Amino acid sequence: MAELNLAQAVNGALGMALDNDERVVLLGEDIGRTGGVFRITDGLRDRFGENRVFDTPVAESGIVGAAFGMAVAGMRPVAEIQFLGFSYPAYDQVVNHVARIRNRTNHRFGAPMVIRIPFGGGIGAAEHHSESTEVIYAHIPGLKVVVPSTPRDARGLLLAAIEDPDPVIFLEPIRLYRAVKEDIPDIYYTVGIGPVRVERQGEDITLISWGAMMKETRAAAGVLEEDDVSVEVIDVRTLSPLDREGIVASVQKTGRAVIVHEAPLTAGFGAEIAATISEQALYSLQAPVRRVTGWDTVFPLKRSEAHYLPSVDRIVSAARATLED
Amino acid sequence: MAELNLAQAVNGALGMALDNDERVVLLGEDIGRTGGVFRITDGLRDRFGENRVFDTPVAESGIVGAAFGMAVAGMRPVAEIQFLGFSYPAYDQVVNHVARIRNRTNHRFGAPMVIRIPFGGGIGAAEHHSESTEVIYAHIPGLKVVVPSTPRDARGLLLAAIEDPDPVIFLEPIRLYRAVKEDIPDIYYTVGIGPVRVERQGEDITLISWGAMMKETRAAAGVLEEDDVSVEVIDVRTLSPLDREGIVASVQKTGRAVIVHEAPLTAGFGAEIAATISEQALYSLQAPVRRVTGWDTVFPLKRSEAHYLPSVDRIVSAARATLED
Amino acid sequence: MSSRRSGLGRGLEALIPTNLDATSGLPTRQNQANGEDQMFGLINPEGTVRDRLPVTLEEMKALYADMVEARVYDTKSIAMQRQGRLATYAPFHGQEAAQIGAAAALREDDWVAATYRDAALNWRAGYPWELLILGRTGDERGGQVPEGVNILPPSITVGGHMIHAVGLAWAEKLSGTDRIALTSFGDGATSEGDFHEAMNFAAVYQTPTVFFCQNNGYAISYPISEQTRSESIAIKADAYGMPGVRVDGNDVVAVLVAVREAASLARSGGGPSLIEAVTYRMGPHTTADDPTRYRDESEGAEWEAKDPLTRVRNLLERQGAWTQDWQDELETQASETIEKAVEWAEAVPEPTFEEMINRVFAEPTPPLLDHWEEGRKHGV
Amino acid sequence: MSSRRSGLGRGLEALIPTNLDATSGLPTRQNQANGEDQMFGLINPEGTVRDRLPVTLEEMKALYADMVEARVYDTKSIAMQRQGRLATYAPFHGQEAAQIGAAAALREDDWVAATYRDAALNWRAGYPWELLILGRTGDERGGQVPEGVNILPPSITVGGHMIHAVGLAWAEKLSGTDRIALTSFGDGATSEGDFHEAMNFAAVYQTPTVFFCQNNGYAISYPISEQTRSESIAIKADAYGMPGVRVDGNDVVAVLVAVREAASLARSGGGPSLIEAVTYRMGPHTTADDPTRYRDESEGAEWEAKDPLTRVRNLLERQGAWTQDWQDELETQASETIEKAVEWAEAVPEPTFEEMINRVFAEPTPPLLDHWEEGRKHGV
Numbered sequence A, B: 001m002a003e004l005n006l007a008q009a010v011n012g013a014l015g016m017a018l019d020n021d022e023r024v025v026l027l028g029e030d031i032g033r034t035g036g037v038f039r040i041t042d043g044l045r046d047r048f049g050e051n052r053v054f055d056t057p058v059a060e061s062g063i064v065g066a067a068f069g070m071a072v073a074g075m076r077p078v079a080e081i082q083f084l085g086f087s088y089p090a091y092d093q094v095v096n097h098v099a100r101i102r103n104r105t106n107h108r109f110g111a112p113m114v115i116r117i118p119f120g121g122g123i124g125a126a127e128h129h130s131e132s133t134e135v136i137y138a139h140i141p142g143l144k145v146v147v148p149s150t151p152r153d154a155r156g157l158l159l160a161a162i163e164d165p166d167p168v169i170f171l172e173p174i175r176l177y178r179a180v181k182e183d184i185p186d187i188y189y190t191v192g193i194g195p196v197r198v199e200r201q202g203e204d205i206t207l208i209s210w211g212a213m214m215k216e217t218r219a220a221a222g223v224l225e226e227d228d229v230s231v232e233v234i235d236v237r238t239l240s241p242l243d244r245e246g247i248v249a250s251v252q253k254t255g256r257a258v259i260v261h262e263a264p265l266t267a268g269f270g271a272e273i274a275a276t277i278s279e280q281a282l283y284s285l286q287a288p289v290r291r292v293t294g295w296d297t298v299f300p301l302k303r304s305e306a307h308y309l310p311s312v313d314r315i316v317s318a319a320r321a322t323l324e325d
Numbered sequence C, D: 001m002s003s004r005r006s007g008l009g010r011g012l013e014a015l016i017p018t019n020l021d022a023t024s025g026l027p028t029r030q031n032q033a034n035g036e037d038q039m040f041g042l043i044n045p046e047g048t049v050r051d052r053l054p055v056t057l058e059e060m061k062a063l064y065a066d067m068v069e070a071r072v073y074d075t076k077s078i079a080m081q082r083q084g085r086l087a088t089y090a091p092f093h094g095q096e097a098a099q100i101g102a103a104a105a106l107r108e109d110d111w112v113a114a115t116y117r118d119a120a121l122n123w124r125a126g127y128p129w130e131l132l133i134l135g136r137t138g139d140e141r142g143g144q145v146p147e148g149v150n151i152l153p154p155s156i157t158v159g160g161h162m163i164h165a166v167g168l169a170w171a172e173k174l175s176g177t178d179r180i181a182l183t184s185f186g187d188g189a190t191s192e193g194d195f196h197e198a199m200n201f202a203a204v205y206q207t208p209t210v211f212f213c214q215n216n217g218y219a220i221s222y223p224i225s226e227q228t229r230s231e232s233i234a235i236k237a238d239a240y241g242m243p244g245v246r247v248d249g250n251d252v253v254a255v256l257v258a259v260r261e262a263a264s265l266a267r268s269g270g271g272p273s274l275i276e277a278v279t280y281r282m283g284p285h286t287t288a289d290d291p292t293r294y295r296d297e298s299e300g301a302e303w304e305a306k307d308p309l310t311r312v313r314n315l316l317e318r319q320g321a322w323t324q325d326w327q328d329e330l331e332t333q334a335s336e337t338i339e340k341a342v343e344w345a346e347a348v349p350e351p352t353f354e355e356m357i358n359r360v361f362a363e364p365t366p367p368l369l370d371h372w373e374e375g376r377k378h379g380v
């Protein structure tokens, strides 16, 4: 066991993958010499050399498209895009090619690749550095979308993603990179892509979230427990394929649910979860499913960040209203 | 009045806008000499000249980015992207620039522009020519997303979009371009962006759709009415800003809703509507809100299209199940 | 299935024409003007030769036979589309030399990433007619090339596939093989940002990639004269520090030589290069297009005089190596081949709902299994 | 607010240096090599001149004063970032000549679309320090330039903003004004596909756009030697059929002359051009970066000897036009200006939730009004 934060867990996983499978290569802007803007690939170029860890030109479409070609040829590229807001130039490659080659060739070729992308706000960053547009990937058939919120999951899910025969968008919550440490096995292990993680069991209400907002969601659960509310907390972890069963089972038990995410409300991924619950657990529902989310505004700059980010207070209020309904 | 199909209604609207406002210019691939692959801009270059209607290089990011610059400088560009599946190379320009300039400059600059995009399947087209990824735009703050399904709405909403001080993604259902004719006023008129259109009033169930699937939805309503079910049919028309009030009011009345769209189920825009209903009309609901949608598969080629597209039969079954619940 | 990959381009004793660059082995390019004189060519439109041809007569005949077969396929495809048996079709009439010449320069196991218009190129590189046709009926199984054939399905997006050939080649380089990747694309594709990123990545990482551009004068209706103000497409290679050459795209031997040299440069660690094959799309953009809306018919007549088949036929005839009988035989054989391929494709059972669900991922995920259940309930 | 747009670059009686091209008026470019000799320059690093300078002594002094003010801003910004008063800051130390020279060549009403590193350029073109600083505190209102100032907020995305300057210029051309647009970007940005599309559109439509690239040697940690294999960035202009020139980016007069000529070419209907200003980023990429991870300190020392301020100071001193007193005065004044601007920015009231809701669209939509209600309930 080792006490690691999320950044270290990911760094370790990348090192293990490079060690374990010579088909694995890393590519991305500034990931080599500097170890990336978040230092997630720190030391890997020194350890594995220039032919495993590539610095690339500033060209996201090129990074993803080249990684795609490598994957089709049998390698296992792990591409880094510096921030989710800079993944859009590569959106065409991801949607029209990466997600489709297996369908297009009826399994003759696949794209076993991972695109790692730091995402989310809360660090007062410049414009475009705080996006939570996970839904634009979760909607696309042929992609898996994974969002760890703990060091343990980060390592296990990343190694599972690298092993996966299909492409995985791997979203890393910036705000959690160095927020907490956790004792995790310092070995190669995988965590299955798909199942939600029930982080805390409860009877009265289910709080559902993923990524960095797990922090506020946990805190809200803590506040509610102080009032003797029994809270079930679910970390979705995998947005696609969505573990509908896991979510529905919990809400069938508690009868109440609040979904929390950082992305804007309208057509955020929370809508899918709320829709699923109302389709599959309507008769268990004792109150409307509430969503506590970012507003339908552009993610603001530092001075307005607090206006935007869903607060523990907003989650607690929504949960209380749900409990009272 | 004139009997026009949707393609003609749009063509007429573009001509009127060019006539009406000299700041309006059109640009896009093949829209000049050939009048576009769907002939929607037919005759406009001849009528208004090469300095109002521009053929462009095959470069979607360039088209949108250049239109954006023109809009910031005070023009009213209307860009055409040939198919929704080819809009992805411009996704970065749309999300990071077009949608944000007003926010970024606190109203000093805006982007009064329209991006017209044919979308949807059902014509046995080649890969990428049948996409319904409207949600990737509807989720983005700062964009309006409009989807007409009738000639009358097409003209009025397009003229409203061109007048709008903010950017509008205008999605034109390919399958409906020449499907039906309608008597519409052959003059300049606008239809407000926002409100849903209640196409048919009813008491027992609300069917909600937009774009080309309105055709199957109407047909399903017809089938149901034969069984003496009183069906309310809503054409959402504007996905963003979403007229939640209009939808909720209908479902509060009928207590039952089925949402129909061509896009894949997971995180499709139907999820937002279902989530909204379950948040705001839960206590009126007498049955789960069902979604009849495309599957979470890549939109297939011609021979498998029938396996993919939501059929009248699937809509009717879902409505019956909803009525029986 | 009739995958055709004969001897040409391999083990060929190259009689290097005089106007090749000493260092790269590639034809030289003069930057001055856009005229055809600045193009590398060996066979004149009339069928006379400018230089010694680095192919034997037998090879020449094989190239010709391939072009004939390709043209037969093209003609039949248009007819079939009219009968509603094929989805929209993009004819390559006029571009046979470019496509057959380029493919003939490749090795059997090289990668190819080409476009919707490149049926002849793909076929000559190993993509069976049967599967090309199956794809054009609107069936994903047309993209499932046999094991050992390293060709991606024809790219429908313009521009996106060039960088794939960079990644493919890069992987081969890293794996230590001497396999290369060729990407074929149109003049229009060079306007996309992805062209730029692909060219740059290839040059930066010195991947063994051949960029093969068929400049056929148009991106649908938009003429090359308006698409760019550069002197040529070949000159764009300078922006990436890679060799760029212009070749007469209607001269099958010139194309073969240029691509072969580019391929061997790539194969031997010399990195990528760009070849612009100047040609003309004689037909419409696709069967849905009406070219009279944007170009003069006189243009076509001019290019008719430069027909890629006729010039080789004239050349062969002058050598006593072409007869009308042989021509008839070639055409009959080609017709039969294509007809058999069509029959094969049309006999393929209808694709099922299950297959559609099953090919999204290596294993269907729970949401897809739910769909499968639901679809079956509704008899999909 | 102290928007600075003095006389330089306007009504200037240009003493055209001898190495300008007769047709375009632009400095000529030799394609042969990447060496500095192939760059257009007027003032040597030591402050001696290579040619007659097309500026008066007063203008020279004004350029110098602007560079001093910019450097003071830069130094203070770094300090303020350390104190937590500014968000991450991207220093331009070493690039003052490029930025001041380029901006000085513009007309007051020209459009500018530049980057996060271009504070000096933006300021000199009319963007008040106050608003630049307000932006760097993390406040969207910093992007609200005064009416009449046609400058877009500093672009944070790399590459996306160049095409905006094409659209802006295109609109002006269609409207019949003689306003031009200048876009400033880094070497790294030339790798993005959007660079290619912007250059191509500008050339195709002959928009009055000046592409101004500050090649400062790095895209964060990635050196220009690896970013591309082309001989220079200037040569990339050939791929678009537009003029491209390399200029000593640390020579304020050379930059001024080159950009002025490009601007007047554009203004008079001659279309776009590309200027590569070769310079060096003396500081880190941003205040969050540690350059020792990827470059040798000796490199910085070499460039220190080519400092853009020092050479002008030496030149002025030799002409008896520089004194330590004047220097002190400039620095004191600049300090005061910047400090006042900082005070102004820091006195701007906190932005409100309502403002955030209100600036998404011209009018808030119903969903936003719902948010407003809900937010107020929770005391946002």
Ligand SMILES: Cc1ncc(C[n+]2csc(CCOP(=O)(O)OP(=O)(O)O)c2C)c(N)n1
Pocket: B029, B058, B082, B086, B089, C117, C156, C157, C158, C159, C185, C186, C187, C188, C189, C190, C216, C218, C219, C220, C281, C285
């Ligand atoms: C990204 C993208 N944009 C637009 C289209 C529509 N489209 C199909 S072919 C074509 C023109 C391509 O011209 P060129 O590259 O010269 O190839 P050619 O058809 O002449 O062989 C266009 C614009 C597309 N398929 N993909």
Ligand SMILES: Cc1ncc(C[n+]2csc(CCOP(=O)(O)OP(=O)(O)O)c2C)c(N)n1
Pocket: A029, A058, A082, A086, A089, D117, D156, D157, D158, D159, D185, D186, D187, D188, D189, D190, D216, D218, D219, D220, D281, D285
């Ligand atoms: C689309 C995009 N990708 C990546 C980034 C992250 N990023 C910020 S600056 C930078 C390097 C840019 O280098 P250059 O263009 O040379 O400008 P410089 O910083 O040297 O002035 C990168 C990669 C970004 N801002 N936008």
Ligand SMILES: [Mg+2]
Pocket: C186, C187, C188, C214, C215, C216, C217, C218, C219, C220
């Ligand atoms: Mg073409």
Ligand SMILES: [Mg+2]
Pocket: D186, D187, D188, D214, D215, D216, D217, D218, D219, D220
């Ligand atoms: Mg740089």
